[in-house]
Amino acid sequence: MAHEHTITKNYTQNIAIVGAAGNIGKYITESLLKTGKHRVTAITREDSTNVLPASVASKKVNYDRLESVTEALKGQDVLIITLSAMAPPDTQSKLIDAAAAAGVPWVLPNEFGGDPLDAEIGKDQISGEMKTKFRDQIERLGQSSWIGVACGYWYELSLSGGVNRFGFDFKNRSLTLLDNGRTKINTSTMPHVGRAVAALLSLKVLPDSKDDKSPTLASFMNKPLYVSSFTINQEDMLESVLRVTGTKRSDWTMTHTTAKEYYQSGQELFKKGDWMGFARLLHARSFFPESDAKSNGNFGAVKGLHNDLLALPQEDLDEFTKIGIEMSSEA
Template sequence: MSKECVSNQPHGFKNHIEKVAIVGAGGHVGKFITEELLQTGKHQVSAITREGSTAILPPGVIVRRVDYGNQSSLVEALKGQDALIITMSVMAPPDQQNKLIEAAATAGVPWVLPNEFGGDPLDKEIGKDIFLGDAKRVYRDYIEKLGKSSWIGIACGFWYEFSLGGGPDRYGFDFKNRTVILMGNGTVKINTSTWPQCGRAVAKLLSLKILPDTEDDDSPALVNFKNNGVYISSFTINQKDMLDSVLRVTGTKLEDWKVTYTTAKERFQSGLQDFQKGDRAGFGRLLYARNFYPESNGNFEAIKGLHNDMLGLPKEDLDEFTKIGIKMSEENTAY
């Protein structure tokens, strides 16, 4: 079978993504994706928003208002789009993403980036333990079942600044009380990414050509990631690396902090018990703790490698984003 490439496509085939629709363009990661897409100068960006939304959007974004109770309004908003990016809160109605996927298929949108921003979407073991794997897989399977779009999942790990500043149930830090909880000895490495890096990654990805020019062309193309994951990371670090950065940024010494120890599995079980009692904070604790298991953790770089270099992503300054995380903690904005 011949390799799919531009040279065997019909006349007039467009080998680039031009029109991009994004849900959540004013949200945590969505605003960074939107800004980076605009900065490329290669994309027309449309924000899919509800009627009455007060989200603040960057200049240059086309606003397309929809009614999720009226499927035809979603289809109309997505007509002519080359890609749909879905970023939404975990509090969004569970059927909202299905409605978007269905509308994208009806409108003929060829590429969908589902609400996948997090760990390795193909890691079944972690996915099962944190109760998210099957839920996310359902959306990917639905895209493939409809047969009109292809999906790409963004594996970026936890958002670093958001997780660092979000309290001890995440990366273990309580900045107000200068306490930190280390799992094991604090040396299990995970992948974690900043919001700006996630934005750059999506913009770089959607700026790739769609198909190779010829069958002998091995340069990066979007089709290489069809129904698969893109693996990116800002930092491959452990809790001790985070603590060292915090000490540098705050000008404090280790003896200024109260350090306590537990194991990732004990912390996971503690979160699970609280979650089963109806405490949502328990879910956050089990979610993060599971990624610090020594034998099966959130370091997908060690298994899959990263696409940072292929996408031309820059190296980032850990301390710079530690400062941002601490500020978010102080301002109570990491939620």
């Protein structure tokens, strides 16, 4: 890679983040600041009114001018891209071009989902093929390396997201169970993703010597990082919900369908322009039973997880179930 022989320091220090005030961006920013090892710069649009922590530098850019974004990325060791699903797809493409022009060694593209290397589920979930294009663009330009963060769905966000995500409707105490509700998937809390990214970027870039076997950033060059808070199914989620709410199973209305049928109905809705259909097809596809799909949302079972390598703490499921329920009442 172009940047391997230009390393003058064996750590990453200057980190630019797009979407620093967003859903996941704020947790990544917070965790990076906590390490005390990083200088964080938020890349924002010229008209942005987002409030950022005092210790975060801010650079406003015009995405329609490559030189504007390139200038903002000069001297950065890492670019982290977190964009909403509604952001124009060319925004990420422009950022990748600018990162290459500025010579940024590392890019964490807008992944933060399932296994980036699982082409089958990526195709079914529509967004996978687009993500592959961005990784290919980074490699083709040859100035940066990518690391894709595979973390599954953000647990508290998907739990709070209604019937089209994990199937829960807290207001009406109902649950749409897919198949028998026992297909396990990987899911991560938002603070967990923040900690994972900060731990990853706190690794040294290269081994100190040929005998040094400790983890390095270089070992993730153009590869995914696999992390997960909980490997659970809908039944596990329901048990947690019952404990947190003090309700009984008999207090809940259960609707039964199959993950495949739910996925297909999501496709139909999305074709009509309903974004709830996109949420439904994405989540339902992850719950395909192992017998029905070569791949589903449990990438840890196939690829293993890097939780231990990064010394990530074990979290309390009920604590985040409670947060998810609170988020649903605020929505």
